[in-house]
Amino acid sequence: MSQSQFSLLGKRRFLPFFVTQSLGAFNDNIFKQSLILAILYKLSIDGDRSIYVNLCALLFILPFFLFSALAGQFGEKYPKDKLIRMIKVLEIVIMVVGAIGFLFNHLSLMLAALFAMGTHSALFGPVKYSILPQHLHENELVGGNGLVEMGTFLAILAGTIGAGVMMSATHYAPIVAAAMVSVACLGYLASRGIPPAAAASPDMRLNWNIFSESWATLKLGLGQTKAVSRSIVGNSWFWFVGAIYLTQIPAYAKDFLYGDETVVTLILTVFSIGIAAGSMLCERLSGRKVEIGLVPFGSMGLTVFGLLLWWHSGDFPQDVQANNWLAILGYGQAWWVLLDILGIGVFGGFYIVPLYALIQSRTPEKERSRVIASNNILNALFMVVSAIVSIVLLSVVKLSIPQLFLVVSLMNIAVNTYIFKIVPEFTMRFMIWLLSHSMYRVEHRDLDLIPDEGAALLVCNHVSFVDALLIAGSVRRPIRFVMYYKIFNLPVLNFVFRTAGAIPIAGIKEDKAVFDRAFERIAHYLKEGELVCIFPEGKLTTDGEIDTFKSGMTRVLQETDVPVIPLALQGLWGSFFSRDPNKGVFRRLWSRVTLVAGPALTGEQSQPARVRERVAELRGAVR
Structure with a gap:
């Protein structure tokens, strides 16, 4: 547990x-x-x-x-x-x-x-x-x-x-x-x-020229993979947004809520509690893994609650004397403002924590400190720019503070749309996360049997069009899925499958070129130490039962001898994306689904018939 x-x-x-x-x-x-x-x-x-x-x-x-x-x-x-x-x-x-x-x-x-x-x-x-x-x-x-x-x-x-x-x-x-x-x-x-925490590069020669080294450090950070480099930009953008909110809170409390110093403290408290709560909830929502699908979710929340803060900031009742925090709580409108501030904090936590975790987990150990240093340099630069932008918009353009919040919320849409377009993995992971937390309630059993590193072939029963998405959302490591090319080409889902590096396959009589290329890619990914998942039935079940496992997995194991990890999906039959003729549009919405893993199989145990028996045992009577 x-x-x-x-x-x-x-x-x-x-x-x-x-x-x-x-x-x-x-x-x-x-x-x-x-x-x-x-x-x-x-x-x-x-x-x-x-x-x-x-x-x-x-x-x-x-x-x-x-x-x-x-x-x-x-x-x-x-x-x-x-x-x-x-x-x-x-x-x-x-x-x-x-x-x-x-x-x-x-x-x-x-x-x-x-x-x-x-x-x-x-x-x-x-x-x-x-x-x-x-x-x-x-x-x-x-x-x-x-x-x-x-x-x-x-x-x-x-x-x-x-x-x-x-x-x-x-x-x-x-x-x-x-x-x-x-x-x-x-x-x-x-x-x-x-x-003790050992030095990653004890033989490194220090460059004491802070200007040349700062430039080199920035280039190192922004020269990482797109996922890491754009996460650094997204991280710094968060501090741009956060600096604007935190800087303007005192004047906002005084000029728009007509409050005293205690109101500033109240708002800062609510904002900090929001960030803390969002940061804490990340682990529960991400399933204890680095889930960058939460980043678009956090970005959406920052925009929505920023817009609501602008909307709720007008026509606040004005008294002759400044309101203290208790007096402020007597106004219904103040509760909406505080809820908006709390929402900005919570979704800020959803946004920032996965980005930090991604930067840490995907940066080479010998470069990690310098990459984080580049992030700090960029954070400082973005915070200075945020001060300049605030001065220009408030003093030159003559916007009010709520209008500044509106502009920042709209800018947030533009900046994160750019980031998610350049790195579609964020959007792909968000769609997977959303699916596994909306239409389905996904539970996991024994997924720790899947190795944390090294190659393995995952083998699972095939119940619905979204099997791959539910597995991808449950397993900590990235997985290469092998799937029938017509499912791979389904609208909307094709974006997710392509972004995840899925492998389309066709029957040898349908398209021999696609068939051969699929096995070449499977062998390549396994030799590179990745996880590959196949559905050996070759098609979705039409009756909820597990069909015969085809011999394709034997060819995979002959070319690359890796352990086989049996998986079983329980509870998907009858859900919206299954082929159950009686499923209905809304029947079994928010279905309870369980993904079960079994111990690795090798040698004779990895023959298709033996693996099918093991998958059937894991699935049990729950279709």
Whole structure:
């Protein structure tokens, strides 16, 4: 029985890292938010205070441009557990400098510490995401990323709120100083529990030229496979969208909800809870595997709830005095706004977690840290562009903040349409995911018998036109399906089959060229160590029973000797896509389907008749 992703919090290979990174995010925001509040309300400053607030944002993000490429090299050259501990020691030193700045109201010292803290975060980023695939199993990667995203956003929220509470005290400086240094020390102590994570490329020669290396790192990331490179772009687009929402929330709460500071905190809380909930739900919705089909789902949700936020933002009742958070909750319209904010957060989690997991799982280990570093550089660039776009649309074009949300939602459609067009695998996986979570309730039994790596021939009974889609949506590894060419050419489904690299086959008398080419491709994919799935009956069942297995699988095994994994589909007969004459249009909608796997068969056991017997045993009496 599969364990919840929360079980990772009880494992040494994850918990110390999780605590370390959460405390780092918490401390980042305690320091940054306390500094901003000090500039706005506490320090004696001549001139426009907003200039210093914007300078804070620049100083924190600038190191991601300057040092991410160097951080990527560090993450591959040195053991990641030792590197994390060194970075945490650096955090203690930085926080001591920042604490002295607070104690003596020394703005320049605080700004220098902020830049150093941005450098600390830039150095930590590539290690943070590249260490996960070393300590987690493949079926834990989505859950682990979900926990990391949940921890990060809740830590950001806690740091933001905590800074506000501490800065409200009369003698705030010693409280803030003690908190920053204490959290940094706790982060270092937590990091000492992180298990060893070996260097991927210990012989790498470091390039200290940050400009040439940054360019080379960007090219490395964007030069990966289309799935990875466009996932990096999609990831950075999320931060573009997220930066706009987070930046505009204070002004939105004040000017459109007529609320005070507590309303800003309420909205940030709802948004953070949404991101955390979406990140947590990813594992359940993805079946504990890297399911990029959730990315289009997340993108759609971001657009829909962004449009709804624009729609619900007009004509909010205005009182003479600013509303606090309790007063805001007295308005029905405010609940719609908060629901929209929650929806943006939840679907943001659906969008971002699978992208991070895909980048980690499909990047070569020796390049993983640098690829993640390229992602961080691009994230920083997109966030700067988002600030410029916001300034232009709000100050030059004179859009309102809700209208800015509308424009961003429409831009989201355009950007993700481009990504999904370039990498149709996203759309294909979404269609598979949607099918297995709408018309069918798919349960799995013993799928862990399918090897995590290496070639194998999957053999299954053939009940409906969507058998391949249901199997593809259940098994963690990509599968090459062999299917009758007329099913392969079915409208709509053909897009899915082509994108998945399915192999069309015809009878030898129908089209010998297609027949021979199919066996050539099967042999090629098996020699490359891939999974190939065949339906040896050669046609859909017309009565729900398993027909004779044809000799084609014998030819496959003669050319490439690989283990045979028997599979059985239960419960599909009578569903909409089966050939049951009594199925009806809506009969057995949302059918309960079970996919069962059996132990590998080799030698004499892999003869067609023996394999058919085993598949029949797995299926049992449930057609």
